Amino acid sequence: MEKIILIKYGELSTKKANINFFLKTLKDNVERSLKTEDVTVNYDKGRMFVSLNKDNFDLVVEKLKKVFGIHEIVIGYKIEDTDLNAIKSHLLTLAQEKEFKTFKVETKRSDKTYHLNSMEISRTLGAHLLKNIEGLKVDVHNPELNINVELRKNACIIYFERYEGIGGYPVGTLGKGLLMLSGGIDSPVAGYLAIKRGVKLEGIYFESPPHTSVAAKNKVMDLASKLAVYNNDFKLHVINFTEIQEAIFKNIPHEYLITIMRRMMYRISAIIAKNNRGHILVNGESIGQVASQTLTSMEVINSVVNIPVIRPVACFDKTEIIKLAKEIDTYETSILPFEDCCTIFVPEHPVINPEKIKCEEYEKLIPWEELIYKAIKNHEVIKVSDKKEQYNELL
Numbered sequence: 001m002e003k004i005i006l007i008k009y010g011e012l013s014t015k016k017a018n019i020n021f022f023l024k025t026l027k028d029n030v031e032r033s034l035k036t037e038d039v040t041v042n043y044d045k046g047r048m049f050v051s052l053n054k055d056n057f058d059l060v061v062e063k064l065k066k067v068f069g070i071h072e073i074v075i076g077y078k079i080e081d082t083d084l085n086a087i088k089s090h091l092l093t094l095a096q097e098k099e100f101k102t103f104k105v106e107t108k109r110s111d112k113t114y115h116l117n118s119m120e121i122s123r124t125l126g127a128h129l130l131k132n133i134e135g136l137k138v139d140v141h142n143p144e145l146n147i148n149v150e151l152r153k154n155a156c157i158i159y160f161e162r163y164e165g166i167g168g169y170p171v172g173t174l175g176k177g178l179l180m181l182s183g184g185i186d187s188p189v190a191g192y193l194a195i196k197r198g199v200k201l202e203g204i205y206f207e208s209p210p211h212t213s214v215a216a217k218n219k220v221m222d223l224a225s226k227l228a229v230y231n232n233d234f235k236l237h238v239i240n241f242t243e244i245q246e247a248i249f250k251n252i253p254h255e256y257l258i259t260i261m262r263r264m265m266y267r268i269s270a271i272i273a274k275n276n277r278g279h280i281l282v283n284g285e286s287i288g289q290v291a292s293q294t295l296t297s298m299e300v301i302n303s304v305v306n307i308p309v310i311r312p313v314a315c316f317d318k319t320e321i322i323k324l325a326k327e328i329d330t331y332e333t334s335i336l337p338f339e340d341c342c343t344i345f346v347p348e349h350p351v352i353n354p355e356k357i358k359c360e361e362y363e364k365l366i367p368w369e370e371l372i373y374k375a376i377k378n379h380e381v382i383k384v385s386d387k388k389e390q391y392n393e394l395l
């Protein structure tokens, strides 16, 4: 009898047409997340099995809880025998090690040719426990111990403990996107939600040195490293936005500063996404949160690109975003007080309902195509891992 970890896919199992691709990707992601844990991973269409060479079950479960595409994780005991007597005796051994008075046996039978059905197996195993352990009772509604038995073609798995996985799709199965990642609260949460849907992300960060500090950039990399845990790794494109931002600041009426600035950000992001085989942009905009996130602002800003822009937190309240930011451990970093390039150039009265035609007129006042070309040509790419220490050296 081998103690193993069993992974259930949940929503994944409905993806019939490309299930093999989904499962192969999930296996790769599981292996990557457990690369330091000395494990072997196997799978079939119904389940994934992780065999451990060390007694590091708790650590492995903790890591699996952060892998998208996993619905449930259980620690189980695998018996390489489907003979009912063998199962009875193994179950008795396991049950004798536990403290409980009431129990319930639930059986799933993926081998439909087995000579007993699920109910009959549960009943037989339950009766065996009642006969051999004194003082036990069956309680189907509220048992102290749930005994789960999965009967497969060549093996039987018994388990008691189950842990909820985080669901979603395996990262990479839905292609690639580019996250506009600032140091704020919203964009890391937006990134997390996109990764959850199977989108592998790269990030883009606009910095404006010397108006923005190295500390602000460090903070963004810290956030990127937190997303890297879910995204397997994280490639961050850093764009020097100073020249563009100064040109806008000097030449364009200040109420349109933010609108034009964001149109430039979108244009650059769309090009970087295309150059890196990204299909979508992802950002942390939320309807009505600030002047640049009214519906008319979004329309005027969004109109400069053709690539789809996904806004996972568009309809969330700030309190809902904060709750999620705390859950994924980005909140404390996001609230560190470093200026980002938007907060420095914020006008007193930003336009709430910008006009597209005015944007186009104002943009003629600066050589934006040239400036964008230059910013993209000189941009820096940083590979951020999920270990913060490794990128500190890069600064």
Ligand code: ATP
Pocket (backbone or CB within 6 Å): 179, 180, 181, 182, 183, 184, 185, 186, 187, 204, 205, 206, 207, 282, 283, 284, 285, 289, 290, 340, 341, 342
């Ligand atoms: P906050 O949590 O304070 O709202 P934010 O990052 O959401 O922070 P916003 O001004 O609301 O800031 O910006 C809207 C979105 O635009 C961000 O969620 C992010 O996706 C993108 N963005 C803003 N500034 C930058 C930047 N410097 N680099 C990359 N993306 C940015």
Ligand code: MG
Pocket (backbone or CB within 6 Å): 184, 186, 284, 285, 286, 289
């Ligand atoms: Mg915001």
